[in-house]
Amino acid sequence: MRKKNVLAVILSAALAAATLAGCGGTDNKDGLQTGNSQTGSSQAGSSQTDSTQAETGSQSGTALTYWCELNQNVSANYSNLGETPFGKEWQKETGITVEFQHPPANQGSEQFSLMLADGELPDLLEYAWMNYPGGPEKAIKDGNIYELTDIINQYCPNLRKYLDENPDIDRMIKTDEGHYYCFPFIRGDDRLCNTIGLMLRQDWLEELDMEVPTTIDEWHDVLVAFRDKKGATAPLSWEYTMGSLTSANPFAYAYGTCREFYLGDDGKIHFGPAEDGYKQYLELFHQWYGEKLIDQDLASLQLDQVSAKITSGQAGASIGWAGSRMGTWVNAAVQTNPDFMLVCAPYPTINKGDQPQMGQIDNRYPNQGSVAITTSCKDIEAAAKLMDFAYGEEGHMMFNFGIEGESYNMIDGYPTYTDVILNNPDGWSVAQSLSAYIRGNYNGPFVQDIRYLEQYYTIDTQKESNLIWGATNAAKYKVPPVTPTTEESKEYSTIMNEINTYRDEMTLKFILGDESLDKFDEYVKTLNELGLERALEIQNAALDRYNAR
Amino acid sequence: MKKQSFSQRAKKDFRRNRALYLLVLPVLAFYIIFHYKPMYGAIIAFKDYSPGTGIAASPWVGLANFTRFFSGPYFARLIRNTLLLSLYSLLFGFPAPIILALLLNEVRNKKFKSVTQTITYLPHFISMIVVTGMISNFCLSNGLFNDIIVLFGGERSPLLQNPNLYRTIYVASSIWQEVGWGSIIYLSALSGVDAQLYEAASIDGAGKWKQMLNVTLPGISPTIITMLILKMGSLMSLGYEKTILLYNASTYETADIISSYTYRVGLLDQDWSYSTAIGLFNSVINCVLLVISNRLSKKLSDTSLW
Numbered sequence: 001m002r003k004k005n006v007l008a009v010i011l012s013a014a015l016a017a018a019t020l021a022g023c024g025g026t027d028n029k030d031g032l033q034t035g036n037s038q039t040g041s042s043q044a045g046s047s048q049t050d051s052t053q054a055e056t057g058s059q060s061g062t063a064l065t066y067w068c069e070l071n072q073n074v075s076a077n078y079s080n081l082g083e084t085p086f087g088k089e090w091q092k093e094t095g096i097t098v099e100f101q102h103p104p105a106n107q108g109s110e111q112f113s114l115m116l117a118d119g120e121l122p123d124l125l126e127y128a129w130m131n132y133p134g135g136p137e138k139a140i141k142d143g144n145i146y147e148l149t150d151i152i153n154q155y156c157p158n159l160r161k162y163l164d165e166n167p168d169i170d171r172m173i174k175t176d177e178g179h180y181y182c183f184p185f186i187r188g189d190d191r192l193c194n195t196i197g198l199m200l201r202q203d204w205l206e207e208l209d210m211e212v213p214t215t216i217d218e219w220h221d222v223l224v225a226f227r228d229k230k231g232a233t234a235p236l237s238w239e240y241t242m243g244s245l246t247s248a249n250p251f252a253y254a255y256g257t258c259r260e261f262y263l264g265d266d267g268k269i270h271f272g273p274a275e276d277g278y279k280q281y282l283e284l285f286h287q288w289y290g291e292k293l294i295d296q297d298l299a300s301l302q303l304d305q306v307s308a309k310i311t312s313g314q315a316g317a318s319i320g321w322a323g324s325r326m327g328t329w330v331n332a333a334v335q336t337n338p339d340f341m342l343v344c345a346p347y348p349t350i351n352k353g354d355q356p357q358m359g360q361i362d363n364r365y366p367n368q369g370s371v372a373i374t375t376s377c378k379d380i381e382a383a384a385k386l387m388d389f390a391y392g393e394e395g396h397m398m399f400n401f402g403i404e405g406e407s408y409n410m411i412d413g414y415p416t417y418t419d420v421i422l423n424n425p426d427g428w429s430v431a432q433s434l435s436a437y438i439r440g441n442y443n444g445p446f447v448q449d450i451r452y453l454e455q456y457y458t459i460d461t462q463k464e465s466n467l468i469w470g471a472t473n474a475a476k477y478k479v480p481p482v483t484p485t486t487e488e489s490k491e492y493s494t495i496m497n498e499i500n501t502y503r504d505e506m507t508l509k510f511i512l513g514d515e516s517l518d519k520f521d522e523y524v525k526t527l528n529e530l531g532l533e534r535a536l537e538i539q540n541a542a543l544d545r546y547n548a549r
Numbered sequence: 550m551k552k553q554s555f556s557q558r559a560k561k562d563f564r565r566n567r568a569l570y571l572l573v574l575p576v577l578a579f580y581i582i583f584h585y586k587p588m589y590g591a592i593i594a595f596k597d598y599s600p601g602t603g604i605a606a607s608p609w610v611g612l613a614n615f616t617r618f619f620s621g622p623y624f625a626r627l628i629r630n631t632l633l634l635s636l637y638s639l640l641f642g643f644p645a646p647i648i649l650a651l652l653l654n655e656v657r658n659k660k661f662k663s664v665t666q667t668i669t670y671l672p673h674f675i676s677m678i679v680v681t682g683m684i685s686n687f688c689l690s691n692g693l694f695n696d697i698i699v700l701f702g703g704e705r706s707p708l709l710q711n712p713n714l715y716r717t718i719y720v721a722s723s724i725w726q727e728v729g730w731g732s733i734i735y736l737s738a739l740s741g742v743d744a745q746l747y748e749a750a751s752i753d754g755a756g757k758w759k760q761m762l763n764v765t766l767p768g769i770s771p772t773i774i775t776m777l778i779l780k781m782g783s784l785m786s787l788g789y790e791k792t793i794l795l796y797n798a799s800t801y802e803t804a805d806i807i808s809s810y811t812y813r814v815g816l817l818d819q820d821w822s823y824s825t826a827i828g829l830f831n832s833v834i835n836c837v838l839l840v841i842s843n844r845l846s847k848k849l850s851d852t853s854l855w
Contacts, residue, residue: 305686514712
């Protein structure tokens with residue numbers, strides 16, 4: 001008899017557990033909904049702020065959770081940002097305990113999606129917030145993050161001051177409705193905005209008695225010479241599969257077009273791949289591919305394969321960053337070939353002596369590494385103070401140069417990195433030792449300082465890169481950070497998904513010769529059938545709203 | 550009347566076998582919590598879901614997500630690619646472990662047999678990202694495969710940029726990776742074949758070949774058919790992992806399958822409702838295929854899953 005009772009208890013307990021588990025999800029969702037209604041108006045949001053603050057008080061020692069991707073230069077030596085000297089100093093200076101959470105490498109956006117779907121958000125969430133489906137305004141409306149206007153006005157004197165002094169930045173980081181949603185990553189200098197360009201073997205040029213090429217025709221001659229006289233099997237080789245490098249294609253820019261949207265002379269947004277210039281660019285690349293001037297494995301190249309080709313002399317020219325590509329390759333290659341040297345080449349033009357017009361450029365607010373306060377956050381004041389620190393004087397130095405006396409010294413008023421950074425005793429690369437002390441060499445919620453870059457580039461040719469690559473009118477053609485409305489955004493992303501797939505596929509087919517360029521008009525027609533005009537309409541409306549901000 | 554008798558019978562059975570019921574309870578709970586409860590979430594396929602508003606409160610949109618997929622420009626291509634890739638995998642990938650098992654079964658040298666077995670099933674344990682990294686390196690125009698092609702008088706070409714070769718590379722590498730592991734189950738089935746049957750067959754004058762056809766294969770046919778039915782049930786659900794690591798825009802034509810498309814559109818763009826709709830469509834097709842193949846097998850060979 002007794003046994004039976006025990007069984008009954010176990011059974012009902014299991015049933016109850018199953019039922020509870022069943023309800024759990026719904027409860028959670030209800031909770032989120034409440035958060036939503038509270039943030040419906042910013043007034044209500046701020047009143048909640050006050051009450052939460054009264055309950056917990058700021059700096060009460062409860063840890064804030066902070067989710068961000070861990071930069072690979074950090075993860076090379078640390079498993080958590082909180083373990084780095086940077087992370088410790090940040091907490092010490094602000095007196096706020098932070099528990100950092102990181103997704104597995106390269107899974108940031110997947111994990112972000114899963115976190116949103118799950119509904120359990122950390123207090124602070126670092127992300128490229130303009131990529132939130134439906135735009136940042138939707139993130140506020142969904143009740144995932146707080147609208148920050150009142151919070152910034154109340155708790156963030158440093159950021160407020162910076163935004164008041166820089167109205168152009170202020171415009172970038174707001175939504176069309178005038179709402180703040182994040183503590184932004186800002187490039188503090190225009191020179192920090194051009195980071196990608198052409199580079200080629202200087203020692204080969206000297207040996208062949210050739211000049212750094214500036215036009216398409218000169219490039220052709222140089223690449224042919226690399227192929228015939230230097231035995232390069234892939235004269236021009238770069239990581240074509242990587243989105244940002246494909247987008248910043250200097251040869252497409254030469255024809256006044258690009259792979260993305262750009263701002264035309266008429267002040268409207270245009271789609272590069274549907275324009276005539278794009279056909280000329282494709283013709284050029286198709287010809288070069290046939291002449292084996294471009295890496296034959298173009299479509300499947302990975303970074304390690306490109307690096308191997310550049311450093312071993314199978315390739316003589318590439319497209320990439322001055323720091324992570326050029327610097328790394330030169331340092332690696334001189335070990336075996338002391339003559340190895342790369343030089344930056346300007347964006348090529350069609351006619352000799354012309355000024356290059358388009359080029360790669362980031363917006364000052366490049367939509368990365370920006371932090372929002374989520375509706376899960378209980379101690380908003382502490383979160384706001386933690387964030388505001390970086391926009392003040394002390395925080396600015398810490399985020400860009402680290403700890404005075406340890407990672408940098410002030411020499412004649414110039415923050416100079418110490419040997420801990422430049423000649424790390426543990427043999428770390430400069431990028432890795434920088435990443436232990438600062439965030440200035442990648443991104444995060446602060447204003448980036450050009451003085452970091454001046455010291456990060458150690459090779460002369462790297463230091464020239466900003467000047468050479470920056471000598472364009474790129475800023476004029478750059479689309480500012482516009483956002484479609486919440487309603488349009490789904491339609492827009494549906495259209496662009498299909499268009500981007502089609503563009504990528506056809507671009508490669510034209511270049512590889514699988515598809516004849518006679519079909520270019522048909523290709524443009526298909527782009528229009530996929531809804532290009534509607535996408536342009538949405539983009540241009542967004543631009544109008546942006547200009548009206 | 551009937552209902553009462555059922556509940557009476559159930560009670561009686563429960564009293565008699567309560568230990569068994571207790572044993573089955575955790576399994577039952579596992580299925581309810583992890584397999585049946587999440588099915589509730591599938592209704593977001595018919596909604597415009599956003600995590601902020603929650604599953605229940607998100608507005609209904611009817612079949613909009615399905616029509617978007619069916620009327621999309623890539624629908625036909627995705628279905629074709631998925632089916633063809635699955636079909637080829639089945640056609641070439643399914644017999645491979647059986648053949649390997651049959652061959653291994655005939656090997657008399659124990660040491661040779663175990664070494665071969667180990668070597669063939671080792672690739673199963675290599676992570677997918679390493680395998681695809683190896684494949685993409687070997688397929689470069691100066692890679693291993695091209696070296697071999699040149700050795701036989703061919704010309705170098707980037708293999709992973711050729712849409713016509715993609716399926717071959719995909720299927721062949723899958724076979725290489727899974728053939729050893731897949732043969733284990735057949736080897737165990739083979740060891741269950743009665744040795745007397747072989748003896749009888751050889752007395753009747755059957756050689757090795759005839760023995761294999763008339764004794765071994767019928768002996769393991771229930772296993773083969775069960776495996777085949779299970780395979781049929783997952784015909785449409787090719788995983789995206791290998792595809793997104795191997796394909797590029799120049800091979801979309803043959804390489805882009807439903808799951809990789811869903812990955813690009815659904816997961817990266819966080820369009821949950823749309824990807825759920827595609828997933829649901831996939832599951833329904835799989836379920837239908839499973840039922841059909843099970844029926845067929847029941848009719849033709851008396852072996853079936855249920």
